[in-house]
Amino acid sequence: MPAEGRPTLQDDLTTDVVVIGGGIVGLCTAHELARAGRTVVLLEADRIAHGVTGSTTGKLTSLHGFTYARLRDTHGKDAAELYALSQQEALRHVVDLCDELGIDGELERAPAFTYVTDARQADEVGAEATAAREAGLDASYVTETDLPFPVAAAVRVEDQFLFHPRKFLLGIAEDILARGGAIHEHTRVTRVRERADCRLTTDAGVTIHAGDVVVATNYPVTLHTSLMARLSVRRELVVAAPVDAAKAPSGMYLTPEDRTRSVRTAPYGDGRRLLIVTGEAFEPGAGHVEERYGRLTSWAREHLPGFADAETGYRWAAQDVRSGDHLPYVGHEHPDTQHLYVATGFGGWGMSNGVMAGHLLAAHIRGGPRPGWTDLFDPRRHLPLREVSGVAKAQMSVARHFAAGRSHRRCTHMGCELGFNDAEQTWECPCHGSRFAADGSVLQGPATRPLETHDEEYQDGVPG
Numbered sequence: 001m002p003a004e005g006r007p008t009l010q011d012d013l014t015t016d017v018v019v020i021g022g023g024i025v026g027l028c029t030a031h032e033l034a035r036a037g038r039t040v041v042l043l044e045a046d047r048i049a050h051g052v053t054g055s056t057t058g059k060l061t062s063l064h065g066f067t068y069a070r071l072r073d074t075h076g077k078d079a080a081e082l083y084a085l086s087q088q089e090a091l092r093h094v095v096d097l098c099d100e101l102g103i104d105g106e107l108e109r110a111p112a113f114t115y116v117t118d119a120r121q122a123d124e125v126g127a128e129a130t131a132a133r134e135a136g137l138d139a140s141y142v143t144e145t146d147l148p149f150p151v152a153a154a155v156r157v158e159d160q161f162l163f164h165p166r167k168f169l170l171g172i173a174e175d176i177l178a179r180g181g182a183i184h185e186h187t188r189v190t191r192v193r194e195r196a197d198c199r200l201t202t203d204a205g206v207t208i209h210a211g212d213v214v215v216a217t218n219y220p221v222t223l224h225t226s227l228m229a230r231l232s233v234r235r236e237l238v239v240a241a242p243v244d245a246a247k248a249p250s251g252m253y254l255t256p257e258d259r260t261r262s263v264r265t266a267p268y269g270d271g272r273r274l275l276i277v278t279g280e281a282f283e284p285g286a287g288h289v290e291e292r293y294g295r296l297t298s299w300a301r302e303h304l305p306g307f308a309d310a311e312t313g314y315r316w317a318a319q320d321v322r323s324g325d326h327l328p329y330v331g332h333e334h335p336d337t338q339h340l341y342v343a344t345g346f347g348g349w350g351m352s353n354g355v356m357a358g359h360l361l362a363a364h365i366r367g368g369p370r371p372g373w374t375d376l377f378d379p380r381r382h383l384p385l386r387e388v389s390g391v392a393k394a395q396m397s398v399a400r401h402f403a404a405g406r407s408h409r410r411c412t413h414m415g416c417e418l419g420f421n422d423a424e425q426t427w428e429c430p431c432h433g434s435r436f437a438a439d440g441s442v443l444q445g446p447a448t449r450p451l452e453t454h455d456e457e458y459q460d461g462v463p464g
Contacts, residue, residue, distance in 0.1 A: 028358025243306030285419025
C-alpha cells in the first residue's frame with residue numbers, strides 16, 4: 001500500500017530522543033515516547049515500514065518454533081514464563097492500539113502451529129507443548145491441523161493473530177506526527193557518538209544532538225564488538241499466490257523441516273486468500289538463490305492445493321538477526337553506555353518482539369518502573385555456557401569470510417568478502433548482513449558507505 005513520503009532531514013537539530021530505523025521497533029519506540037511527551041525524531045535510511053518489517057509474513061504470535069523448552073532448559077522456568085508474558089502483552093498492545101487509533105490492521109484471530117511430519121521428532125514437539133503451556137500459553141499437543149497434508153505432531157497455541165504490519169505501522173506513524181514527533185525518510189545515519197550528549201551525523205552531513213539514541217536497524221549500524229560477536233544473520237525466501245479461500249488453510253504454521261517451511265494466508269479479495277510460504281533459510285551471500293526459490297516454489301505447488309494453478313505469483317526475501325542464546329537484545333548497548341540503546345537478535349520473530357522492544361526501550365528512556373522481563377533481554381547479560389560453542393562456530397565462519405580471497409568485492413562495513421545474489425541482483429555480506437545494489441549503493445546496513453565500482457572483472461556490478 002502506498003504511503004505519503006516524509007522529508008529528508010536537511011538541517012541540524014537538537015531533540016530529546018533520536019530513533020534510527022523506521023521498522024516495527026523504531027516506530028513502536030517513537031510512538032510510546034511521543035505519547036509520554038518526549039520530543040522524538042525518527043530517521044529512516046529508506047522508507048518507513050518498508051525494509052525488513054515490510055518483508056515480513058505478518059505472523060503476530062507468541063509461539064516461536066521450539067523456543068520454550070530451550071528457554072526453560074537454558075535459562076530456567078521463570079525465563080520461559082517472562083518470555084511468554086512479554087509476547088502476549090505485545091499481542092494485546094497491537095489489538096488495543098488498532099482499536100484506540102482506528103487502524104485497519106487486518107487483524108484475524110487464528111491458532112498458531114509448530115509441526116513436524118517426521119514421527120521421530122514427535123517427542124520434541126511434546127516437550128515444546130508442555131514447556132509452552134507451563135510458560136502460560138494456551139498450548140496443546142495435537143496430531144491434526146488444517147494443513148492439506150498429514151503431520152506427525154504439532155504444538156497448537158490459541159488466540160494468536162494474522163495482521164498487516166505495514167497498515168498498522170503507517171497508522172502508528174500518523175499518531176507520532178499528530179503528537180509532535182518528526183519522521184525523516186531517506187536520511188541515513190553514518191555516525192553515532194555518545195559523550196555528554198549523543199551526536200549523530202547523516203550521509204548529507206547534518207548533525208543531530210540528542211539526550212538518548214535508539215538504534216533500531218535490525219543489525220545495528222553502531223555496535224560494540226562484545227555484542228557483535230554474539231549475532232549472526234540469515235536470509236529467508238518468500239513465495240506467494242492467491243488461491244480459492246476454500247482451499248486456504250486456516251491458522252499459521254511453521255516447521256523446521258525442509259530448511260524451514262512457514263505457511264499463512266492473508267485477505268486477497270474476490271473470495272480468495274493470498275497463500276504465503278516462507279523457507280530456505282541461508283547465510284547472506286551464500287549464492288544459488290534462484291535454485292532456492294525453485295525448491296520453495298516446488299514445495300508449495302506440491303503440498304498446497306491451488307498454488308500451482310494461480311495466475312499471479314509473488315516472491316520476495318526477508319532478513320533476520322539471531323542472538324547467541326536465542327533471546328533478543330533490547331536495552332543498553334554495552335556496560336559503559338548510558339544513553340545509547342539497541343534492539344536486535346529477534347531470530348525471525350520481529351513482530352511480537354518488535355512491539356515488546358518498543359515498550360521496553362521507552363521504559364528505559366522514560367525512567368520509572370520497567371517490565372519484569374527487562375533483565376531477560378538485557379544486551380549486557382552473560383551468555384549461557386551451553387551456547388558458547390554455537391557463538392564460536394559462527395565467529396569462525398565470519399573469520400573465514402574475512403580471509404577469503406575469491407572476490408575483490410569487500411563490504412564497506414568491516415571488509416568482509418561479499419557474495420552475489422543472482423535472484424535479487426545484489427551483493428551481500430555473510431558476516432553482518434549488509435546488502436548492496438548492483439551499482440554499489442547501500443540497500444541494507446550496518447554498512448553506510450557504497451561499494452567502490454572500479455573492479456575490471458565486473459561489468460555493471462554483476463559477475464562477468
